[in-house]
Amino acid sequence: MLKGLYTAYTGMINEQHRMDTLTNNLANSATIGFKKEGATSQSFQDVLAYKIKDTSETPNLARRIGAMSLGVKIGENYTDYTEGPLRETGNTFDLALAGPGFFQIEFTNKAGVTSTKYTRDGSFQLTEEGVLVTKDGDFVLDDDGEHIELDPLAETEIVENGDIYQKGRRVATIGVTDFEDYNYLEHYGETLFQTVEGAQEREAQADVISGYLEHSNVQVVKEMVDMINVARAYETNQKVIQTNDSTLEIAVSQLGRLQS
Numbered sequence: 001m002l003k004g005l006y007t008a009y010t011g012m013i014n015e016q017h018r019m020d021t022l023t024n025n026l027a028n029s030a031t032i033g034f035k036k037e038g039a040t041s042q043s044f045q046d047v048l049a050y051k052i053k054d055t056s057e058t059p060n061l062a063r064r065i066g067a068m069s070l071g072v073k074i075g076e077n078y079t080d081y082t083e084g085p086l087r088e089t090g091n092t093f094d095l096a097l098a099g100p101g102f103f104q105i106e107f108t109n110k111a112g113v114t115s116t117k118y119t120r121d122g123s124f125q126l127t128e129e130g131v132l133v134t135k136d137g138d139f140v141l142d143d144d145g146e147h148i149e150l151d152p153l154a155e156t157e158i159v160e161n162g163d164i165y166q167k168g169r170r171v172a173t174i175g176v177t178d179f180e181d182y183n184y185l186e187h188y189g190e191t192l193f194q195t196v197e198g199a200q201e202r203e204a205q206a207d208v209i210s211g212y213l214e215h216s217n218v219q220v221v222k223e224m225v226d227m228i229n230v231a232r233a234y235e236t237n238q239k240v241i242q243t244n245d246s247t248l249e250i251a252v253s254q255l256g257r258l259q260s
Helices: 002-027 044-052 220-255
Strands: 037-042 073-079 086-088 095-098 102-108 114-119 124-126 132-134 156-158 163-166 169-173 176-179 185-188 192-195 201-203 207-210 212-214
Touching (some): 095 102, 102 192, 156 207
Antiparallel strands (some): 037 073, 095 207, 102 176, 114 192, 156 163, 176 201, 185 192
C-alpha cells in the first residue's frame, strides 16, 4: 500500500518537471531565435526490462534490480530545432537563417572568460566604431572566427551566402556553421548554444536572409493544451495519494483496533 503512495509521488514529480519545461517555453514564445524544449520519461516496466537484461556490470549474469523506484523515471530534456517563422523587419543587420545552421558569437561571461557560442538569433547591430555585435554586445564572428569591422557610414548589403558588401566591395562574410549531430549541443541561456565533447562541425547549408528575424518555434496554443493535460495528470496522482491515505487511515483506526 505504501508503494502506491511513492509511485503516485513519482508521477507528480514528473508532471511538475514537464510543467516547468512548458512554462519556460511559453515564457520565451516571443524570444527571437528561441528553440523549445521537451521532457522525456520512462515507465517502470521499460526501466525494469532494461535492467534485468543488462549484463554490462557482471559478465554473463543478469543485473539485479536493486534500489529502484516503482514509479516513473524522469528522463532528460531535449531541444526541438525546427525553424521558427521568419518576419520582416527592414533592418539590414537583422539576419535570419533559412535552413540548418547557427551564427557564431564570441561570448564573454561575467568572469571575463571568452568562448564561442552559437545562436539562431540574428538581431545584430553596428556600433559607432563599425563592429558588428549582438543586442547584448557580444561580437559576431566572420567565417574565419574574427570580429566583423565595417564602415558605419557606408551603405551595407548582405547577400544570401553571408557576404557583406560596402561600396561594391566584399568586406566580410558572416560566420555560419552547422553540426553533424545536434545531440552534442546544449542550451546556454535562452538563445545561445554551446558544444559538448564529441561535437563535429560541418559546412552549413543555410541561406542568410537580411532584413528578417527568425521567431521562436513555440506554438502557444499547443503548449497551453499540454499544460492542461499535465495539470490533469498531476491531479490524478494527487487523488491516488488521497485514496491510499484514506485506506491507510481505515486500516489503522478501525481494522487495527483492539477488541475489548
